[in-house]
Amino acid sequence: MTVKTVHAKQLHHDIEHGKPLFILDVRNTEDYNDWKIESTAVQSVNIPYFDFLDDNDEIYTDLPKDAEIVVICAKGGSAQMVAEMLDERGYDASYLEAGMKEWSQFYHPTVIAETDSMKLVQFNRLAKGCLSYMVMSDGEAVIVDPGRHVNEYLSYAQEIGVKIKGIMDTHLHADHISGGVQLAEQTGAAYYISENEMKGATLSYEALEDHQHIQVGRVDVQVLSVPTPGHTPGSTSFLVNGKYLLSGDTIFVGGLGRPDLGGKAREWAQSLYDTVFTTVANLPDEVLVLPTHFADTQEINEDGYVGASLGEIRQNNEIMRTADRAAFTDAVAGAVGTTPPNYTEIVDINRGVRQVDPEQAMELEIGPNRCALKHQ
Incomplete structure (x- = not known):
């Protein structure tokens, strides 16, 4: 048998x-x-x-x-x-x-919100703890932080009947290979990322600094007027319709992004402090935070997606309430842990200065993500 x-x-x-x-x-x-x-x-x-x-x-x-x-x-x-x-x-x-x-290559889409004017879907790559998003309105779509398996997004867009208008990366990823440029090439859409992330890059992109608002049908995907650095210098969060914060690796359900991957843990932790206590401090508790990574499957909520209100994250994570700059810096810089394997090679690929075939890409990505650290 x-x-x-x-x-x-x-x-x-x-x-x-x-x-x-x-x-x-x-x-x-x-x-x-x-x-x-x-x-x-x-x-x-x-x-x-x-x-x-x-x-x-x-x-x-x-x-x-x-x-x-x-x-x-x-x-x-x-x-x-x-x-x-x-x-x-x-x-x-x-x-x-x-x-x-x-x-490691399986993606599971979950609808987070759907109204007459907008649909927001989270794609969960469970094996990697990687999350990406598609925001749709009036037949148009933007994709945020896509993984390299671009057919997942192309197939979904075709099934729903939307045209991909833009692709946005919140930052230059270090633990997985972005599908942003490939998606842009296949769809003719613009690829957006902060110019602070792409120094030395050979790729074509639209600098987020030049686009305060990105309109998608009747949806206003707002680039925060002040970037949200800390995990990386050019990290940027996207506020969708004033309700949904696509936070990249800046804020997680269980904590904050690690600031050490550039070898400047304490310096970047200072930027993260300013992000938390200046930029994000102005957002209300009701805003739903939707990160790009998660550290544990227990972060998947009863509705089937990873996300939590900003108020809940503030309440459950002491680091979000640690207003003393020195104490905050010590806590964040001292809790970084193991670095993602192959992260320098992956950063080079995402910047366009190194090319690999699909088999090499798979080997580079093997293992869990190590960007979503918990801070209790």
Whole structure:
């Protein structure tokens, strides 16, 4: 009997809808501990593939017979072999066909708001904790912080029947490759990013500093008059209809963006302080903050998207209330943690000074994001 294959979209659907599943990850323990399929709805265990080659009955003891066991590996081959071994022993087993490689490229769209004049959708790339957005109105759309898998946005726009008018990056990303330039080339849309992010760049772009307002149908995507630096010097947030703050990596549901990736942690932390206590301080508590990354799947709210009101974030994160500049700087600069792997190469790609093929791009992006640090 041939064991069943599962694709990322179906696996996510089954998890979301409460199907009895058990995830068996057969990668080595170090890789599993660093990066895995995260969900509070299913149990996940790690038993490395090589352990199954010993034909030791004890490793099967804790595997359930009353749930489907979905076997996961890096690219699918080892998972298939283990799933076949489980099937021979009477387990209900399947495997993720292309493994974590496939999971890392899965995007899940969720509608955040929809009115007669506007629709706002969040695209969640769960494996990376990366979030991007499409704002639509009167047949037009802008995309904010797109990932490199541009067909996700092109297909959605075609399905909804909108024309992509603009693509905007809140900053020069360090943990994933932007799809902004590629989308602009394929759609003829303008690509917007701060000129402070693109020094030395070889790419064509529209400087956000030259565009205080970007109109999309009946929607006013407002570039904040004062940029929101801190995570990077040119970080920019977008305020949509005065209600939705697409905050990039400046403000997260669980904290603030790390200021250290340019090697100037304390200097950039000072900029982040000014952003929080000057620019963002003028926004009301009711504004919904929609970041570009999240650190934990528990940040996905009951409506299925990552986001929280500014008032809630202020209340739950002490760093947002730490008005003493020195204390704020010490706290933010001292909580940066591990840097994103390959971040210098990814920054060079996003600036256009380095090119890679899709396989190299996938390898560079492997692993979780490390930009969304928590500050409690």
